Amino acid sequence: MISLFSFSFSWITLSIFILVALFIGMAKTGIHGAGMAAVPLLATVFGGQLSSGIMLPMLCLADIVGVWYYHRHAEWHFLKRLIPWAIVGTVLGTLAGQYIDDKTFKIIMAVIILLSIVIMIALERYRQAIPDNPLFARLTGVTGGFTSMVGNLAGSVMAVYFLSMRLPKNAYIGTTAWFFMAMNLFKVPFHVLAWHTITLQTFFLDLMMLPAILLGAFLGIRLVKLLPERIYRWFIIGMTMVAAVLMLL
DSSP, X not given: OEEETTEEEOHHHHHHHHHHXXXXXXXXXXXXXXXXXXXXXXXXXXXXXXXXXXXXXXXXXXXXXXXXXXXXXXXXXXXXXXXXHHHHHHXXXXXXXXXXXXXXXXXXXXXXXXXHHHHHHHHXXXXXXXXXXXXXXXXXXXXXXXXXXXXXXTHHHHHHHHHHTTOOHHHHHHHHHHHHHHXXXXXXXXXXXXXXXXXXHHHHXXXXXXXXXXXXXXXXXXXXXXXXXXXXXXXXXXXXXXXXXXXXX
């Protein structure tokens, strides 16, 4: 066993933790499904709610890299519509999360991801964009904020929205980078003061994963450059499917 900041790890669980950090870095530079796959992996090490608090500082660190690299590609009018309603969803998630156990957490997240996959495949199959109307943005924002707070799993919800808007690859990555940086920073006080899932010990533990996060960010940038627009969209859907399977298992 290995002890780090009052946490004990086996070599297997420590390897999973490092892999999660690598996935988070990749997710923030365009390989978004990797972040969704990281959630159930980390939950196997720390459990549901605690893992969401341990993951959040790593997400914030990776967000900085993603925004730095893709900040010029953001579509701001989408963000102005989504973020106020995502804040509402975050508050609702904070309240509801105190009453959700790990088993229920996994079921809810798996159902949300699977529904998102069905919608994404339907959008790609019929190659149609959902009209950019305020009601759809509000519903997406609230759902995204709720799932982000409860399990750091808003990626599938936001993928449905931004893929339906038919954003180009770089605009998709840049807009989601700004959205998640804003929301993840907003969530920090709730984890510290309400859920007590972020402490000095967990923060220092997360800092140790910074090299793996940076490596993942570099790999994500390289992979995105290699993927054509059409293949990239299906790649996101495929990675989301992997996340759903991992959550169900």
